[in-house]
Structures are given as structure tokens and as C-alpha cells.
Amino acid sequence: MPTCGECIYAEDPSPTLIRCRLKGIFRYLDDPACMEFKPAEKRKDSSQDIDAGTSGGERAISDDLLIRKAKPEDVDVILQITAEAFKDYTVYHLLEKRHGVKFGGRSWSEWKKRELKNFCESSLDRVYVAELNGRVVGYMTYTLDRERRIGEVCNNAVSPRYQRRGIATSLLRRVLETFRQEGMKFAYVKTLEHDMPARRLYEKIGFKELCRSIHYSMRL
Ligand SMILES: CC(C)(COP(=O)(O)OP(=O)(O)OC[C@H]1O[C@@H](n2cnc3c(N)ncnc32)[C@H](O)[C@@H]1OP(=O)(O)O)[C@@H](O)C(=O)NCCC(=O)NCCS
16 A cells, blocks of 8 residues: 555554554555555554543544443444444345245344344443444454364444444454453454455454355255
8 A cells, every 4th residue: 555644653552553644544654555554654652542542442543533341331332333334244134045945933133233232231341342432443353262262253343424434443443352362373364255354354364264165944
């Protein structure tokens, strides 16, 4: 990414994040897209941009983006983002489209929201949210398999209005950091083949494809 000369940057324990004021997106300096960024041109005003405080897993990525653990009062907005963002990227929606039925009288979004609600009820401590200017705009859930030492990135979504600004990347980096802190040695994530935004997000951060699976359905 050629620098626009308007970027700010700040020291984060690992790694360094920059935010482009013109494009409104967040990028890390170890991101190959940032190869053209010249360190000498960066402004060192990090104190205002990063607060590496750890209370409740909080991490201010910039003056307006905060990654923190979810609280009970965030659940409604998490469900709202789920309904807005997933659509074609859930098996429930594909089944509904193919068979023209609302399974069990519920739409795909109601099923998906129920899945997230159940997860939040049982494991809210495994949910991070991204708060932009005080508003929750994205989330990421995860599980830890302590026996195998594999951390799994589970559901994640960013409100469509706020996508392509590096928010999911920031959430994912935070979750991977948590995996390391929790002693995990591997990270795992699965997604649908046609979910290109998710695939690019994972591959950009270093995940490598392992295998593909196939979903079938038929009417009885
Ligand atoms: C996947 C998702 C969470 C990404 O959120 P995001 O905040 O927009 O992601 P980022 O801005 O951090 O983007 C990271 C990279 O993903 C890729 N990407 C994101 N959105 C994309 C899109 N619409 N088209 C193509 N690539 C996209 C890009 O490579 C991007 O990096 P770049 O902007 O530097 O090129 C979001 O698209 C979403 O909510 N999707 C619906 C829910 C979903 O499918 N979740 C994944 C479940 S496995």
C-alpha cells in the first residue's frame, strides 16, 4: 500500500499498527501490503493511540478502535451484527434458499442468532468485541482445546457498514494473542469455500488451507 502521508502509527507490543486517515483502514507493518510504507515518515504519537491496558482483555488499537471482552449488554448488538452480516455465509441460509422453507418456522437469521445467543450465555468470556468510537461494530468468538492445545476461531462478523477497515484483522490478532497466552500451540478456523472475505482475512494473517468439506442436502 503506498503511503498517503496521512498515516498515524503507534507501538503495540506486537506488532506495529498503522491507521490510514484517508482510507480509514488499519494495517500492521508486518502486513506485506505495507511494504512501501517508509518508517521515517511515521509520526510517533503513540501515547494517544495505544493503551495496552489489560483489564478485561482491553486493547485500544487506536484512539477510536478498542478490542475488548464482550459484556452481557453487548449481546443484543452481537446478534444484530450476526443477522446483518452473515446471510450467504451460513449453511442455514443456503438450505433455506435451496428448499424454500423456514426450518422449524424460523429464518436462517433466527437460527444463527440463537447459536450466538447460546454461545454468549455459556461462554461470554470467549467473545471479543470491536468498539469503534464507543459503538460495538464487530465480534469474534473462540474456543480452547487445552488437551490438544488448539485454539479455534469460531463465529465472527463485522457490521457491513464498517467492513474493509481492518476491524476483523484486529479482532483476529487479539484472539491469536490470547491463544498464545493460554498456551495454545495451533490455531484452527473453518469457513465456507465461497466466503472470500473470510478466506482472505485468514490467509492474510497466516492461516494455510488444510482441506475442504462438502455439504449435501435433499428433500425427504
Ligand atoms: C469476514 C469479515 C468478518 C471480515 O471483516 P472486515 O472487518 O471487513 O475484515 P478486514 O477489514 O480486517 O479485512 C481483512 C482482509 O479480508 C479481505 N476482505 C475483507 N472483506 C472483503 C471483501 N468484501 N471482499 C474481498 N476481500 C475482503 C481483504 O483481504 C482484507 O484485507 P485488505 O482490506 O487489506 O485487502 C466480514 O466480511 C464479515 O462480517 N463477513 C460476514 C460474516 C462471515 O462470513 N464471517 C466469517 C465466518 S467464518
